[in-house]
Amino acid sequence: MKTMMKIVALIIVSSLIMLLNGLPACCADIPALMAVDDIRPGMKGIGKTVFSGVTIEEFEVEILGVLKNQTPHGDAIMAKVSGGPLPLEQSGVLAGMSGSPIYIDGKLIGALAYAYAFAKEPMIAGITPIHEMLRDAERGMAASEVRQIDSLWPSGKTQPTLASLQLRPIQTPLIVSGGDARVLTFMEQELSDFYLTPLQGGGAAQTAAQFSDPDLEPGAAVAIQLVRGDMDISAVGTVTYRDNQTILAFGHPMFLAGQVNLPMTSAYVDLIVSNLINSFKMASPLKTVGTITQDWYTGIAGVIGQTPRMVPLEVTVQSGGEPVHATHYEFEVIDHTQFTSLFMKIASLNALLATEKMIGDATIHTRTTIALKEAEPLVLENQTTGQANLIPAILQSFAPLDALINNQFEPVAVERVAVEISVNNSIQWAELFGVRVSNNMVRPGETLDVTMILRPYNRELTTITQPITIPENVRQEVLQLIVCDANMTTAFENTRAQARFQPQNLAQFKELLKEQPGQNTIMMSLLQLQLGAVVQGKELPSPPISMMTLLTSTERYTGKNNLTRGRILARVAVPTQYVITGCTALELTVDHSAAEHNIYDIKEQESIGEEGEITP
Numbered sequence: 001m002k003t004m005m006k007i008v009a010l011i012i013v014s015s016l017i018m019l020l021n022g023l024p025a026c027c028a029d030i031p032a033l034m035a036v037d038d039i040r041p042g043m044k045g046i047g048k049t050v051f052s053g054v055t056i057e058e059f060e061v062e063i064l065g066v067l068k069n070q071t072p073h074g075d076a077i078m079a080k081v082s083g084g085p086l087p088l089e090q091s092g093v094l095a096g097m098s099g100s101p102i103y104i105d106g107k108l109i110g111a112l113a114y115a116y117a118f119a120k121e122p123m124i125a126g127i128t129p130i131h132e133m134l135r136d137a138e139r140g141m142a143a144s145e146v147r148q149i150d151s152l153w154p155s156g157k158t159q160p161t162l163a164s165l166q167l168r169p170i171q172t173p174l175i176v177s178g179g180d181a182r183v184l185t186f187m188e189q190e191l192s193d194f195y196l197t198p199l200q201g202g203g204a205a206q207t208a209a210q211f212s213d214p215d216l217e218p219g220a221a222v223a224i225q226l227v228r229g230d231m232d233i234s235a236v237g238t239v240t241y242r243d244n245q246t247i248l249a250f251g252h253p254m255f256l257a258g259q260v261n262l263p264m265t266s267a268y269v270d271l272i273v274s275n276l277i278n279s280f281k282m283a284s285p286l287k288t289v290g291t292i293t294q295d296w297y298t299g300i301a302g303v304i305g306q307t308p309r310m311v312p313l314e315v316t317v318q319s320g321g322e323p324v325h326a327t328h329y330e331f332e333v334i335d336h337t338q339f340t341s342l343f344m345k346i347a348s349l350n351a352l353l354a355t356e357k358m359i360g361d362a363t364i365h366t367r368t369t370i371a372l373k374e375a376e377p378l379v380l381e382n383q384t385t386g387q388a389n390l391i392p393a394i395l396q397s398f399a400p401l402d403a404l405i406n407n408q409f410e411p412v413a414v415e416r417v418a419v420e421i422s423v424n425n426s427i428q429w430a431e432l433f434g435v436r437v438s439n440n441m442v443r444p445g446e447t448l449d450v451t452m453i454l455r456p457y458n459r460e461l462t463t464i465t466q467p468i469t470i471p472e473n474v475r476q477e478v479l480q481l482i483v484c485d486a487n488m489t490t491a492f493e494n495t496r497a498q499a500r501f502q503p504q505n506l507a508q509f510k511e512l513l514k515e516q517p518g519q520n521t522i523m524m525s526l527l528q529l530q531l532g533a534v535v536q537g538k539e540l541p542s543p544p545i546s547m548m549t550l551l552t553s554t555e556r557y558t559g560k561n562n563l564t565r566g567r568i569l570a571r572v573a574v575p576t577q578y579v580i581t582g583c584t585a586l587e588l589t590v591d592h593s594a595a596e597h598n599i600y601d602i603k604e605q606e607s608i609g610e611e612g613e614i615t616p
Helices: 002-022 130-139 181-190 206-211 340-355 390-405 486-496 506-515 545-552 592-607
Strands: 044-052 055-071 074-082 101-104 107-116 124-129 167-169 172-177 196-201 221-229 232-243 246-249 258-273 280-296 299-304 310-319 326-334 361-372 378-387 414-424 429-437 447-456 462-469 478-484 521-528 532-535 538-540 562-564 567-575 579-581 583-590
Touching: 044 107, 044 232, 044 258, 055 101, 055 124, 074 107, 101 232, 107 130, 107 232, 124 130, 130 232, 130 246, 130 280, 130 299, 172 181, 172 280, 181 196, 181 340, 196 280, 221 280, 221 340, 232 258, 232 280, 258 326, 310 340, 326 340, 340 390, 340 414, 361 390, 378 390, 378 506, 378 579, 390 414, 390 506, 429 478, 429 583, 447 478, 462 521, 462 567, 478 486, 486 521, 486 583
Parallel strands: 172 196, 310 414, 429 579
Antiparallel strands: 044 055, 044 101, 055 074, 074 124, 101 107, 107 124, 107 167, 172 232, 221 232, 221 258, 221 326, 232 246, 246 299, 258 280, 280 299, 310 326, 361 378, 361 414, 429 447, 447 462, 478 521, 478 583, 521 567, 532 538, 532 562
8 A cells, every 4th residue: 555655656746847847947947036135245146148049158246235226216236247258357248138137046136237338347237136127017107107218218329428437228239130231320320319239130040040949038038029021120138037928138128118019039149249349249039939018117028928019011112213123122010109110211211222322313202101900091102302312201201100100189000001112313303483374364163274384403494284273153353373392382371271280180180191292292272362260170161250250359269270361262283203392373363254254145045945935
């Protein structure tokens, strides 16, 4: 009987051992934690990080002390780091080591996260206490606290004299694969408020990617993928802590964006680059394993197994304006109100630079299609011309997306974005030199041919003729024909009907975006000098007298409701091959008597039968 019980017990113990061995190391052995109050100067411990490939290696740590209330959010543990294959006392703390777990007597005390720039002893570093990381991951912060990122996250670009005196987050390598070197300069400017260092890298070697499927345990390299597809942009750091499917990393913010939805991947460290300014890890993302869900002061947190949503971006570049030479690019970009448009600009600029030249004469025409969930797509066109105008062209093409995502009315779900770019290697600019009509005397219902005289850059004068119809119900004797470029038309409309540019809902906001003319468009407007009204963002061409009386009263005047300085009877958009500048106006006289006589004659002829009798 005893023998049987021993056998059963042995089987149970063996089964438990096999079960534990089958679990990932991070789940089977969650380390004990050490509180900040138990840490003393002189204590020695180890840190863990990846210096090459996916192998986690150790380095030495010696505690110097604890800076209480180092920030409004907690303490900083100061330490010297040394050892490792480089060693660290020569290279200093590496960009990409952010989040490296630090242990004393086998207990986790926190994440390597901060360092002094230009210090004589580059191995001095700051450690974010693990209890603060767990606290922020559990409770988070109010969304209002992180709405304005610039006011909370100090700029990563400071003067050397100031930077050397401050304990700063360790730079995070932003590895760009398939990227033009000139795009990195643009990225540095756009991301200067964050401690991100754009680096030109590449994908992991095929053999490395094939045989490396590392588990995200403490000390492993982790990447946050911001763009993937024909270009890859990934921020690289180190895992600090894992509890089942939840991980903590970095020990400092990436964007300080609060609640996020970013792809989390394992990573492969290709090599270490040591230099006098900033040594760093060159790494590549591997397999998507989950989602980063939080980005707070004390680090980032994520969940393994979740699949993040990405926004597809398609870019087509036509060289010389010919579709036969079109090159297609496909990307996926993170879904975030403040970063989707930015990284789409970066990816689109990279596609343009990969296909076209950076300097010299060029005219760039863009057509941007924004597909929205449960709504009509928004399609907008624009054109720029000049020298070195690639970046302005990209910025203008995404301006509507910026406005749409950040509108004040309601969240907008962007399903996909497509940008068609046509490049002509010449300057196509023209001044609106003049306007003429065959006759300044017009009749209601008449179609008037308007000839616009253009003076193109380095070319002779040319003309464009476009008809515009005089409305049948026009009553005034005098009309103004205003012919202007896009910017002048917008400025004129803002003066004529100011309240229209204060939309009251998303539908009105989208209509304003659709009405915005491209820079290659001439706008012809037929203006009647008659008061109208804008009420709640909508223009009323013929408001009742009672409403006009109310709006005339200064006591009842508001920015949402006001009188218009004239009424637009007709408007025609004239697309051209040029970027247009200039504005002019003509006065037209309406001949009502001729119109009334013609109408009477027509009615009389239609109403008399063959025998001269009046027919019904």
